Amino acid sequence: MTTDRILATYRIETAHPLEFAAEVMAGEQSCGTFVRVPGETDELRANHAARVERITELETVDTPSLPFSKQPKNHDGKFKRAEVVVSFPLANMGASLPNLLATVCGNLYELREFSGLKLLDLELPRAFADRYPGPQFGVAGTRRLTSVEGRPVIGTIIKPSVGLTPEQTTELVKTLIEAGLDFIKDDELMANPPHSPFSERFKAVSRVINDYADRTGKKPMYAVNITDEIDEMLRHHDEVLAGGGTCVMVSLNHVGAPTVAHLRRHSQLPIHGHRNGWGMLTREPYLGIEFKAWSQIWRLAGVDHLHCNGLRNKFWEPDESVITSARACLTPMYEDKPCLAMPVIASAQWAGQVVDTYKELGCADLLYVCGGGIVAHPDGIAAGVLSVRQAWEAAMQGVTLEDYAATHSELRRAVEKFG
Amino acid sequence: MTTDRILATYRIETAHPLEFAAEVMAGEQSCGTFVRVPGETDELRANHAARVERITELETVDTPSLPFSKQPKNHDGKFKRAEVVVSFPLANMGASLPNLLATVCGNLYELREFSGLKLLDLELPRAFADRYPGPQFGVAGTRRLTSVEGRPVIGTIIKPSVGLTPEQTTELVKTLIEAGLDFIKDDELMANPPHSPFSERFKAVSRVINDYADRTGKKPMYAVNITDEIDEMLRHHDEVLAGGGTCVMVSLNHVGAPTVAHLRRHSQLPIHGHRNGWGMLTREPYLGIEFKAWSQIWRLAGVDHLHCNGLRNKFWEPDESVITSARACLTPMYEDKPCLAMPVIASAQWAGQVVDTYKELGCADLLYVCGGGIVAHPDGIAAGVLSVRQAWEAAMQGVTLEDYAATHSELRRAVEKFG
Numbered sequence: 001m002t003t004d005r006i007l008a009t010y011r012i013e014t015a016h017p018l019e020f021a022a023e024v025m026a027g028e029q030s031c032g033t034f035v036r037v038p039g040e041t042d043e044l045r046a047n048h049a050a051r052v053e054r055i056t057e058l059e060t061v062d063t064p065s066l067p068f069s070k071q072p073k074n075h076d077g078k079f080k081r082a083e084v085v086v087s088f089p090l091a092n093m094g095a096s097l098p099n100l101l102a103t104v105c106g107n108l109y110e111l112r113e114f115s116g117l118k119l120l121d122l123e124l125p126r127a128f129a130d131r132y133p134g135p136q137f138g139v140a141g142t143r144r145l146t147s148v149e150g151r152p153v154i155g156t157i158i159k160p161s162v163g164l165t166p167e168q169t170t171e172l173v174k175t176l177i178e179a180g181l182d183f184i185k186d187d188e189l190m191a192n193p194p195h196s197p198f199s200e201r202f203k204a205v206s207r208v209i210n211d212y213a214d215r216t217g218k219k220p221m222y223a224v225n226i227t228d229e230i231d232e233m234l235r236h237h238d239e240v241l242a243g244g245g246t247c248v249m250v251s252l253n254h255v256g257a258p259t260v261a262h263l264r265r266h267s268q269l270p271i272h273g274h275r276n277g278w279g280m281l282t283r284e285p286y287l288g289i290e291f292k293a294w295s296q297i298w299r300l301a302g303v304d305h306l307h308c309n310g311l312r313n314k315f316w317e318p319d320e321s322v323i324t325s326a327r328a329c330l331t332p333m334y335e336d337k338p339c340l341a342m343p344v345i346a347s348a349q350w351a352g353q354v355v356d357t358y359k360e361l362g363c364a365d366l367l368y369v370c371g372g373g374i375v376a377h378p379d380g381i382a383a384g385v386l387s388v389r390q391a392w393e394a395a396m397q398g399v400t401l402e403d404y405a406a407t408h409s410e411l412r413r414a415v416e417k418f419g
Numbered sequence: 420m421t422t423d424r425i426l427a428t429y430r431i432e433t434a435h436p437l438e439f440a441a442e443v444m445a446g447e448q449s450c451g452t453f454v455r456v457p458g459e460t461d462e463l464r465a466n467h468a469a470r471v472e473r474i475t476e477l478e479t480v481d482t483p484s485l486p487f488s489k490q491p492k493n494h495d496g497k498f499k500r501a502e503v504v505v506s507f508p509l510a511n512m513g514a515s516l517p518n519l520l521a522t523v524c525g526n527l528y529e530l531r532e533f534s535g536l537k538l539l540d541l542e543l544p545r546a547f548a549d550r551y552p553g554p555q556f557g558v559a560g561t562r563r564l565t566s567v568e569g570r571p572v573i574g575t576i577i578k579p580s581v582g583l584t585p586e587q588t589t590e591l592v593k594t595l596i597e598a599g600l601d602f603i604k605d606d607e608l609m610a611n612p613p614h615s616p617f618s619e620r621f622k623a624v625s626r627v628i629n630d631y632a633d634r635t636g637k638k639p640m641y642a643v644n645i646t647d648e649i650d651e652m653l654r655h656h657d658e659v660l661a662g663g664g665t666c667v668m669v670s671l672n673h674v675g676a677p678t679v680a681h682l683r684r685h686s687q688l689p690i691h692g693h694r695n696g697w698g699m700l701t702r703e704p705y706l707g708i709e710f711k712a713w714s715q716i717w718r719l720a721g722v723d724h725l726h727c728n729g730l731r732n733k734f735w736e737p738d739e740s741v742i743t744s745a746r747a748c749l750t751p752m753y754e755d756k757p758c759l760a761m762p763v764i765a766s767a768q769w770a771g772q773v774v775d776t777y778k779e780l781g782c783a784d785l786l787y788v789c790g791g792g793i794v795a796h797p798d799g800i801a802a803g804v805l806s807v808r809q810a811w812e813a814a815m816q817g818v819t820l821e822d823y824a825a826t827h828s829e830l831r832r833a834v835e836k837f838g
Contacts, residue, residue, distance in 0.1 A: 109698025256675015
């Protein structure tokens, strides 16, 4: 993109005429108000006013999505919905992610002219690619570090989420990697708690992983949760690096984009981006921010892996939204700087969702993370890992799961139990 | 508080029995799931399980607040609402704000057993007060730096929000401080854009402010927006300090709590906390987070001023919510470490809301920020400032606005124009 304007796409709902409502958004978030103030010259407006680029009217509804909307006089009781594209001059805030956010998802959610407003997508000028590092490892780096080619990196989460001692965690990790898992992660509830101090846990777990790597030539990736204050995050990153670890994990929403960008500039490891808290930002269809817009912030900041949920997951999210998210991660932001993040497909996953996941995404460049779908396999964890690998073989060879299961017992047993 | 448990209060909506739903929340966000996994011993559960402390049933509704909720078999079509208190052992995450957030407002928003879930309030163990700095200046420090006692600090925002050159901003600030304003702030849309580089703008504005202070002995506070990447924020803080500035402003939601805490540990100036983006987190009554909970994060991280909107504001927020927010800022978190933030009352404010604001808050320890309500006063900005001061005199003396206006012409003229 060579333009010097930011394009922001919104879904809106309003009792007002759509053109008026869109102009309110543009005015509030740039230099204008409906009352001109001294200093608001024509030149200033020409250089700095946000512009309504497109309004696509959608359906009309009788009930507002959000309370306390300001209704116009002689309101007919209807609320119009539309998709609106607003453009902002880059000159208004420069290439700064937090200041971009103050513009495209700041006070405009407060506007009472709207009974619904959600940021759907962003197109950001090249200046953002120049200022921000983007992912350092992405798909290729993650494949290199895990020695996995031609299929997804297959992983699991350490459970119970909290409460295990470092020794118990280490025992569990040992079992998991001996079973052939490529990737293991801390739960997002587990970072540096008193009952499992970060350094102690990492040191114990990494000893087991390093031993395994020495024996087999393959090092499973352990995404160790370094979420914390900034100095602690950098220090823990350095401990992981020094100890031969190959990944750090961060709860993105709770540390903020500047912290992630700061970590990225310091980091020599892939950053595993956990999106917990995401539901708060997106679950209401007419409030907040959609994944496509949200993910671009973190990809520019430098996240290598990004959680996308999974098909037929245990949460509220419909499959279509999951696939849209994973595709977004794999869609280049800039031709010469794609900033691709490796999608993390997780939540109630087992071999059963693999064929559809591959069909929808058209590639296997992802982290496929299963809990019970691997560890509760009737023939043990190693069989669970194999069942998921076999499902990916079937998907990538265009064979049905049933046909492949006929000749692969681990997959067959998984289908019998989980299907 | 001496307990070692975190208390989190939620408003929930669910098609399931309330007790079941509350247990799902507690399980998902601590060590448990409904299926026990290996390692989930009784001892581990005793030490780490979250606990449902109280369920207060509210009304029942026919339509779910959020889509895609999982309805139980034989669902009667009703959605029950309740206030629920869940407690989490501090041992699960330790005194870490981002990890606290991963627990109390993380994946639980994704749970499909809920058609609504909002975090209302938090009670945090003393360990958080030990680890986090809290506000450095607060009310007393802000009063000292602005030389304002016995009434609110009265301020305005530089407008137009974006587009003014540093010279134009400086001219405007000169006019504003000569008119007697105590406090001036950048708009949240204006931090360090190409058309008004931070250093150039701050240098020019501070020259005018320092001249005024030399002449009058009173230095107006300029909350200069340093929102940006971390290194830039610290560097800009240092420029402000070196240049005799007395405040820095940050868009809290877009930089994250660890960045604010990092700045606070480095800072020698009050931190003005702007809450833009807040509507995204709270405008749906059954999703997100209420101010009372949200504000505690930023107060612990060290914010001195916190935006609360204002009575009869231009946004969607009802007055009751504004007052609850301002009261929250002024309610001690810990007996020996109250972490009070000075509420910033702003948005469509003029002398007219002062009596009610004082009546509801019972004190004048706040920043009262007016735009048009001061600068569009028919007799000029100085008269606008006086009209607001007079309204506070009336309020604090228990005189009605009308009576006070009868003997104070600036207030009378404001009432005539804006009333």
